[in-house]
Each structure stands twice: as structure tokens, then as C-alpha cells.
Amino acid sequence: MMDVHRNSRTHNYEINISVDEWKEILCLPEIQHDNNILSALEKWYLAPDYTASCKSLGERYGQSPNFFSVQNRRLGQFAVKHLKRFRLIGSNDKETYWGIAWIELRREKGIYIVQLRPELVDAIKELGLFAFETSDAVQQYLQNDLSQEKRFEFLHEKFAKPPLSERTTKSYLRDPIAAKRSLCHAGFKCEFDASHDTFPRMIDGLPYMETHHLVPLKYADRFVISIDVPENIVCLCSTCHNWIHYGQNNMEIIERLWSLRKNDLYQVGIGIDLSELLGFYQI
Numbered sequence: 001m002m003d004v005h006r007n008s009r010t011h012n013y014e015i016n017i018s019v020d021e022w023k024e025i026l027c028l029p030e031i032q033h034d035n036n037i038l039s040a041l042e043k044w045y046l047a048p049d050y051t052a053s054c055k056s057l058g059e060r061y062g063q064s065p066n067f068f069s070v071q072n073r074r075l076g077q078f079a080v081k082h083l084k085r086f087r088l089i090g091s092n093d094k095e096t097y098w099g100i101a102w103i104e105l106r107r108e109k110g111i112y113i114v115q116l117r118p119e120l121v122d123a124i125k126e127l128g129l130f131a132f133e134t135s136d137a138v139q140q141y142l143q144n145d146l147s148q149e150k151r152f153e154f155l156h157e158k159f160a161k162p163p164l165s166e167r168t169t170k171s172y173l174r175d176p177i178a179a180k181r182s183l184c185h186a187g188f189k190c191e192f193d194a195s196h197d198t199f200p201r202m203i204d205g206l207p208y209m210e211t212h213h214l215v216p217l218k219y220a221d222r223f224v225i226s227i228d229v230p231e232n233i234v235c236l237c238s239t240c241h242n243w244i245h246y247g248q249n250n251m252e253i254i255e256r257l258w259s260l261r262k263n264d265l266y267q268v269g270i271g272i273d274l275s276e277l278l279g280f281y282q283i
């Protein structure tokens, strides 16, 4: 049944999104690839007591206050679409997405002071979405302190498989830290060809790159341990990433990436030969 909540003047709706549901939402590929939502959420998360207004964040980070309200609305839209169990109808009788990611605490001179929902905060913590370890790594990268032996080297740690997401058809939750670590490892350069061009990310000015699981996650069942690990995640420019999924002759890129990573994959227990890997891509 779809719950319909109408016109709460304070934007505080009893929608009861659980920590696990927030974790699923945050792991949706649409959100993991959306630097605007993640950037706004991270800044809200870093605010004292997870409480801020769009205006105060805008001033602090030199961005338009509108950016923060738009990203919060978009996060709310993803939540409604994914959960399919409630709708919020605002005072103008139209669907609203305010008050999903946060609760309104008070209004000061017409400005909404809002706090991230505690379940969302717990989900962010449990996923380590904005973990300091990763921020440090990115920070180090920004300062060009590229001590390859240390932080950016693969750790070759074996991880147990994450639980299967029950709600949707079989899928594994993705580890955003593993993905970020693999981007740092590659120095934010395309691993097929480091000279490939890209543009600076809005969130932090780092080169925009995408992550790709060399052994696709849908074959996770064939392995005893998790394949959502940095050793299996490659950093690619948008063009190469699309090539691997949709292009002709993609064997060339898969072969190159496999030879770069085969030893690292073997070390974490994802030993795979080239013909088997090509088979996963139906080549």
C-alpha cells in the first residue's frame, strides 16, 4: 500500500525509512555516480550536529544555496522511487520531496534549519561513505603527496561477501570506499591510456573518472570472497568505460586491463584467466 502524507507545514513526515533502506538507496548506481548529490550530502553530514540551512552551507562553501536544496530534493526523489511505499503531497497539492532526507528543526527569519535524518546519518556511517580514511587519501592526492607504497598501494585484503540486497532482484551492495580507493590508486588517470582527457569534478576539482568492475559484479557468485574490492575496480575515462560496455572490439581494452590487474586479482583470491574473463563479457 502506498502511504500518502499531505501538506505537513513543518516538513516533518513520519516516513520511517530504516538504516538498511537508506543504505540501499545510497548504494544505487544512480547515486554512486552522482557527484552533486554526494557532494551536497557530504557537506550536510560534516555540519555540526548534521544541522544546517541551504543558505549557511552556500556561504561556507561558496556555492549557491539552491544547489543544496536541489540535491536534497533529488535524493528524496530517488528514495521515493526506490521504496515505492509513500508519497508526500505539499501545500500546493503537488508531489514534494522536501523533508525526506532531513527533518525541519526550526525556522529563523524565513530560513529553514534542518537536520539529516538520524537513520540516514547511521547509513552513511555504516557504509563509510565519507570516511576520513578516504578523505585523507584524496587530500593527500590533492597535495601531490603520492606515496605509492603507502596509502595508494592495494592492500590485498580479502573481504567476506557483503549480504545480498533482499529487496530487489539479486544484487550486491557496492562498497563506495573500495571504488574511491581504486581511483586514488590510479591517480585519477584512465588505466587504459593515461593520456585520455577528462574534466575536473564539481565536488573537489579532481579529474572526473568512472569505476568499472573488471570481473563484473553479476558473477560474484562464482567466487568465494568479495569481488567488490579495489583490486577488481579499474579507473576509466567515460569514453573507455562506455567502450567496454557498448563498443565493438572491446576485447582490446579488457585484455589490457586484465594484464595490468591479473596479479593483484590473484592475490585477493580472484584468480581468473583471460579466456574466462572474456567469456564473462560474452566474447
Ligand SMILES: [Zn+2]
Binding pocket: 211, 212, 213, 241, 245
Ligand atoms: Zn562498468
Ligand SMILES: [Zn+2]
Binding pocket: 190, 191, 192, 193, 196, 236, 237, 238, 239, 240, 241
Ligand atoms: Zn580512457
